[in-house]
Amino acid sequence: MMPDYAKSLPNTMNHFVHPFTQLAAVEVSGPNVIMSGQGARVTDRDGRELLDGFAGLWCVNIGYGRSxxxxxxxxxxxxxxxxxxxxxxxxxxxxxxxxxxxxxxxxxxxxxxxxxxxxxxxxxxxxxxxxxxxxxxxxxxxxxxxxxxxxxxxxxxxxxxxxxxxxxxxxxxxxxxxxxxxxxxxxxxxxxxxxxxxxxxxxxxxxxxxxxxxxxxxxxxxxxxxxxxxxxxxxxxxxxxxxxxxxxxxxxxxxxxxxxxxxxxxxxxxxxxxxxxxxxxxxxxxxxxxxxxxxxxxxxxxxxxxxxxxxxxxxxxxxxxxxxxxxxxxxxxxxxxxxxxxxxEQLPENSKTVGAYLLKGLEALREHPWIGDVRGKGLLAAVELVANRETREPFDPGLGVSQLVRKKAYENGLIVRAFADNVIGLAPPLIVSEDDVDQMLDRLARAIHAAKTELDGA
CATH class of the missing domain: 3.40.640.10 (Type I PLP-dependent aspartate aminotransferase-like (Major domain))
Known part of the structure; x- marks a missing residue:
């Protein structure tokens, strides 16, 4: 007989152990289940289409669905x-x-x-x-x-x-x-x-x-x-x-x-x-x-x-x-x-040119009070979020700022990586275009704004 505690778990969590995951949290929320992918986009189990701003785990460089x-x-x-x-x-x-x-x-x-x-x-x-x-x-x-x-x-x-x-x-x-x-x-x-x-x-x-x-x-x-x-x-x-x-x-x-x-x-x-x-x-x-x-x-x-x-x-x-x-x-x-x-397809060259476009777009987001640093090379980039831009004071880790931004990005149709020390990472497939990057930047900006609004309200 299944123990009482197991009955409350999402069914996929009864057996699957997630790497690099706060296991107690995912027991409550359940996993984000990706069902399919094409180009630089994936679709989850709820039918939501997302721009994959992290190429799976820095790896799907050629994009999804390459026959x-x-x-x-x-x-x-x-x-x-x-x-x-x-x-x-x-x-x-x-x-x-x-x-x-x-x-x-x-x-x-x-x-x-x-x-x-x-x-x-x-x-x-x-x-x-x-x-x-x-x-x-x-x-x-x-x-x-x-x-x-x-x-x-x-x-x-x-x-x-x-x-x-x-x-x-x-x-x-x-x-x-x-x-x-x-x-x-x-x-x-x-x-x-x-x-x-x-x-x-x-x-x-x-x-x-x-x-x-x-x-x-x-x-x-x-x-x-x-x-x-x-x-x-x-x-x-x-x-x-x-x-x-x-x-x-x-x-x-x-x-x-x-x-x-x-x-x-x-x-x-x-x-x-x-x-x-x-x-x-x-x-x-x-x-x-x-x-x-x-x-x-x-x-x-x-x-x-x-x-x-x-x-x-x-x-x-x-x-x-x-x-x-x-x-x-x-x-x-x-x-x-x-x-x-x-x-x-000269994908390293595309990475260099579109990566420069991405970095320029991230620099334009610096006007947001949370963004302390922007850095990157090619299609490998990050923004570092800070509590005080002038002093570079980091957020209290207990606030979970980067994880909140990652969650809001997902809700806005974008997958990003949330690192420790409140860094948000981007590493999309090397096939992305400048139009794709514009959408990523827009969705990231909305995610950061939504996260700030939620924390300010709290």
Whole structure:
């Protein structure tokens, strides 16, 4: 017999556990159920059409309903729905995709290890780094450094590398070998107000952290996102990424770029590394790789690291890491179809031009007393809401301002992301037009106004 408390729950909540959700709240409200999608719009279970201002979860870059991607998946499922990549086996789509990713990515990256998504790509990168230094006789190089407010997934290891307290609390994280330095967060900078101060301050902080951990002989790698995503869409000053890459080279530590969010045109280049011609030692990717149509991620690896995995181990020792679905043929076929669309339709260029239009439109909303900061790059943008624009005083977290704005946006036909610290994020599909952006801006403005009216009345 069903217990009495369960009878009151929305029927979908009896069994489904939502990620990154205040579970008690959704037990009361029930979930927003999305039923279909076409282009940059989705329709929910109540028949409401919404502009998807967040591309699912930063991932549906090519938009919904792309028949050529569905057909690629159908054909591959009919021909070969699964093939193991263990024990030296492979399938043609995965081999072709690895070759194409190496062609498109920074020249330093020559090998590809496939995962199911971004979190296990980061986890795989951490394991590869540990393996690399162990087999090359440097086991003491095992500390890793990342940025506060950075996001590197939520695997058991990656969640500690993530620099968000909500991903640590009650999970016993970060792990002892994981460390953080302050973000390049310009609006609330701890380094100073100018770009030069932020860059020099970040380099100095990295150098100090390495020294504090015992020097370069103890530190393996530095991880960063070209634009911090879940930390609130925090864009570094121009030149920051190159300066940190140079600092890592001087410190003899690996430079790992997490392009899970920024890859595949999101910032206006195919990879955000391309803006400053960065050559990383490893790079993690996912999301836009398959545009969310099928799960897949990857770690791109330099020749030096790969050769150590091949040459510096006993001949009878396998590289004992991998997943059942590594190099899944259907996901690889989907990814190849997506890559063809990115290039044929020049979606990174559209992201750059329409993204500039979006940022200009968000700047025009600054007249609202709640908007303290506007920031973005390509079709990756955010507004930060504050209680006092002059002093940059944040809202009391208990007010739930960003969540209220997100709710009002949904009621006005727009999906946005509500981050901690009252930041509203926008990352629509890369196919959006300026007309789509105008509608997003109008609906966001109405949502902010409605939220303020409700709080003022309360």
């Amino acid at each position: 050529e991607v569905v057909e690629a998946a159908r054909q591959q499922m009919s021909k070969l729905p699964y093939a193991s990549s263990f024990f030296g086996s492979a399938n043609e789509p995965a081999l072709q995709l690895a070759k194409e990713l190496v062609r498109l990515s920074p020249d330093s990256l020559q090998h590809v290890f496939f995962t199911l998504g971004g979190s296990d790509a980061v986890d795989s990168a951490l394991k590869i780094i540990r393996y690399f230094f162990n087999v090359t006789g440097r086991p003491e190089k095992n500390h890793v450094i990342a940025l506060e407010r950075g996001y590197h997934g939520v695997s058991s290891a990656g969640a500690g590398l993530t620099g968000l307290s909500s991903c640590h609390r009650f999970f016993d994280l970060p792990l002892p070998y994981q460390h953080h330095i302050p973000s390049h967060y310009r609006y609330r900078s701890t380094y100073g107000g100018t770009d030069a101060e932020i860059i020099s301050g970040s380099v100095a902080a990295l150098e100090a952290k390495v020294a504090g951990l015992g020097g370069s002989s103890k530190v393996a790698a530095f991880f960063c996102e070209p634009v911090q995503g879940s930390g609130g869409v925090i864009v570094p000053p121009e030149g920051w990424l190159a300066a940190m890459r140079d600092a890592c080279a001087k410190l003899d530590i690996l430079f790992v770029v997490d392009e899970v969010i920024t890859g595949f045109g999101r910032t206006g280049q195919l990879f955000a590394c391309d803006w400053e011609r960065i050559q990383p030692d490893l790079m993690t990717i996912a999301k836009g790789l398959t545009s969310g149509y099928s799960p897949m991620g990857a770690v791109l690896i330099s020749e030096e690291i790969y050769r150590a995995l091949v040459d510096q181990v006993p001949s009878d020792l396998a590289f004992a890491h991998g997943f059942t679905y590594t190099g899944h043929p259907v996901s690889a076929s989907v990814a190849l179809a997506c890559l063809e669309i990115y290039q044929r």
